[in-house]
Amino acid sequence: MSCPLFFVVARVVGSDGSLEKWKERLVALCAVSATEPLGNSYYWGHDLSASSPDTLWGLEGYTHPAGFFLGHTSTDVFKREMRLADEQKLLKTVQGIGSPDYDLHHYDLAGGWLKREDDPGKDSRDSAVAVLHFWAVEEGGREEVVRSLEGFGKAQRGREVGEGELQSCAVLREVMDRSLATLWLRAKTQEHLKSHLETQEYKALLATLQPLTVRTETHLSQVFNGHIDQPPTGTEA
Incomplete structure (x- = not known):
């Protein structure tokens, strides 16, 4: 029995003025995601509210949850780009993969397209x-x-x-x-x-x-x- 597509809606709260640096980090992340065998979607934008111009919104999709938990996040590219994000202090409050500035929701696709x-x-x-x-x-x-x-x-x-x-x-x-x-x-x-x-x-x-x-x-x-x-x-x- 096949499982429904698995998605992550990610809200990343960036530090003041960090948007352009985040765009640089996401170039390689988007490129490697497109090559992953369980990858479906990797789609990123910036918040349109005046109060959160450096906040990112991403949709990550996978044909199986393992694509996220064991695939994308274990790649050398992901580890390198997250290390650079920490070094450049691109998160609002706390640096590191466990930061509350990474706000993730995990989903099954229920319907729609x-x-x-x-x-x-x-x-x-x-x-x-x-x-x-x-x-x-x-x-x-x-x-x-x-x-x-x-x-x-x-x-x-x-x-x-x-x-x-x-x-x-x-x-x-x-x-x-x-x-x-x-x-x-x-x-x-x-x-x-x-x-x-x-x-x-x-x-x-x-x-x-x-x-x-x-x-x-x-x-x-x-x-x-x-x-x-x-x-x-x-x-x-």
Whole structure:
């Protein structure tokens, strides 16, 4: 029996003025990730809020959790780039791999999609991303939240590809925090993404989820490097 795709949504709180250095570190990390046999996605951007300009947001995807825990993080490239990040003091409060400035959530893919083959910009490295967290009122109520998110995703997937349509709409089920579900959205530009968050469909989704959730968070980022939903290494046509 195959397992669902495994994802990590990473929030990295950088020190003041560290963004350009982080972009340098991620060049090699994105390159090595694309060669890993269990790798699926490695997609990075910077936070769009004025209060957190040096915060990074990343989506890492693997065909098996071992790709993250035993694969990517054990590579010589990862170890070298993390050492350089520590030497350059790129984290906000505490340096080192155990720093609280590395805020990771681990997920199984519950539904939705990461890219559409009929989307000419499906592999864009400069899209805009929204990470939308929803915490259920109680742990047992999360599946109702997930079903609502899946319904939203199916409706969006049914639309024809157009200039402003969503490029990604993934529904993620957190592995450790059993009350958390996350909707991961991607659009061609920041303007397109923000317009989707103002649609009647999205507002209706929020209204449906309001009595089911105790807390929500919305985070927007601008992508600058990476790849998304690539075929396993060695299987490309």
